[in-house]
Amino acid sequence: MQVKLGASWSIGPVQVPSRLVLAPMAGVSVQSFRRQGRRFGAGLVCSEMVSCAGLAHGSERSLGYLRLASDESPVAVQIFGSDPAQMARAARMAEEAGADLVDINLGCPVDKVTRTGAGASLLDQPDLACRIVEAVAGAVRIPVTAKMRRGVEEGSRACLDLGPRLAEAGAAALTLHPRSARQMYRGRADHALTAELVERVSVPVIASGDITCRAEAERVLAQTGAAAVMVGRAAQGNPWALREIAGGGNGHPSREEVAAEVVAFVRDTARELGERRAVGFLKKFYGWYLRRPGFPKELTAELVRLPTTGEVVGRILRQAPAAASLAEEIEAGHPRRSGVILPLPVSAYGGG
Numbered sequence: 001m002q003v004k005l006g007a008s009w010s011i012g013p014v015q016v017p018s019r020l021v022l023a024p025m026a027g028v029s030v031q032s033f034r035r036q037g038r039r040f041g042a043g044l045v046c047s048e049m050v051s052c053a054g055l056a057h058g059s060e061r062s063l064g065y066l067r068l069a070s071d072e073s074p075v076a077v078q079i080f081g082s083d084p085a086q087m088a089r090a091a092r093m094a095e096e097a098g099a100d101l102v103d104i105n106l107g108c109p110v111d112k113v114t115r116t117g118a119g120a121s122l123l124d125q126p127d128l129a130c131r132i133v134e135a136v137a138g139a140v141r142i143p144v145t146a147k148m149r150r151g152v153e154e155g156s157r158a159c160l161d162l163g164p165r166l167a168e169a170g171a172a173a174l175t176l177h178p179r180s181a182r183q184m185y186r187g188r189a190d191h192a193l194t195a196e197l198v199e200r201v202s203v204p205v206i207a208s209g210d211i212t213c214r215a216e217a218e219r220v221l222a223q224t225g226a227a228a229v230m231v232g233r234a235a236q237g238n239p240w241a242l243r244e245i246a247g248g249g250n251g252h253p254s255r256e257e258v259a260a261e262v263v264a265f266v267r268d269t270a271r272e273l274g275e276r277r278a279v280g281f282l283k284k285f286y287g288w289y290l291r292r293p294g295f296p297k298e299l300t301a302e303l304v305r306l307p308t309t310g311e312v313v314g315r316i317l318r319q320a321p322a323a324a325s326l327a328e329e330i331e332a333g334h335p336r337r338s339g340v341i342l343p344l345p346v347s348a349y350g351g352g
């Protein structure tokens with residue numbers, strides 16, 4: 001039976017208010033992105049993957065990823081690594097930071113990660129993957145979930161054997177992005193495999209890959225029997241896609257709405273990362289947001305050259321002056337500093 005996108009569900013004791021999950025994306029899923037995702041209808045958001053070794057060594061940047069706020073909840077922190085004991089310690093830190101869930105990365109195909117035995121390479125090491133899940137589940141009170149690709153090699157079906165074992169080891173939900181690690185982002189996500197996984201496990205399965213609109217989300221839910229869909233690239237610079245999928249809009253914002261959203265996002269990100277880091281981090285977002293009617297083609301090129309976020313905001317507001325008050329309305333909904341659960345050293349993080 002197909003579930004409704006707006007229906008609530010749960011992962012263990014954690015209530016998730018919709019069937020739409022915002023994907024973890026390295027270099028994208030900062031707090032401002034997750035906060036925006038929740039506001040636009042995502043029922044669950046996730047941090048980008050955090051290195052358990054980085055947390056063990058007290059890296060400012062890794063610790064910064066644990067900065068969670070009250071308006072994000074329910075929020076998962078995703079960790080990656082290959083040492084069960086170190087992963088268990090990292091999971092405890094995520095729990096202490098206020099995470100509602102801890103997710104284990106079993107899918108990252110990037111060399112730097114797989115070389116260390118973490119990410120997608122664990123799909124070829126099922127015993128170790130299960131020991132990691134077991135160690136993490138034994139270390140925290142919050143539910144533990146795992147996110148997989150289909151396998152390492154093209155056409156692999158490793159996820160189908162591994163999924164049930166992970167559930168047995170303590171995973172309370174599984175996400176599947178049914179592409180192989182070799183495939184990176186080529187071809188299509190094969191959700192026939194997601195349907196097979198759903199058949200094999202009794203925990204909720206989240207379907208990830210190539211979901212860009214409500215019709216596609218409904219099709220994948222119907223085809224697979226998954227509990228929820230996860231959306232990644234379609235939400236980059238386009239929270240309206242989330243709203244359309246969640247069922248609350250047509251996905252076509254006005255020029256003023258777009259400008260206001262960018263302005264609020266820029267300011268929120270600068271508060272989170274610190275001015276210096278935010279300037280570089282934000283560059284990729286301008287093209288994602290502003291490749292739309294109503295904005296001159298040269299605007300993105302102009303914005304990426306500006307040295308401060310204040311100048312970026314000023315330039316965008318010159319393009320769409322009426323967006324200023326809309327941006328203020330958005331920001332009025334952000335929690336004050338007291339909403340931050342873990343007050344990590346913001347200034348040091350900003351310089352990281």
Ligand SMILES: Cc1cc2nc3c(=O)[nH]c(=O)nc-3n(C[C@H](O)[C@H](O)[C@H](O)COP(=O)(O)O)c2cc1C
Nearest residue numbers: 023024025026048049177208209210211231232233
């Ligand atoms: C820029 C980028 C960064 C990503 N980083 C992560 C990550 O940190 N952890 C993870 O599990 N998946 C990561 N993914 C994979 C996504 O979560 C998702 O599974 C994949 O993009 C397929 O979904 P989509 O077609 O909706 O984008 C990343 C994807 C992209 C595009």
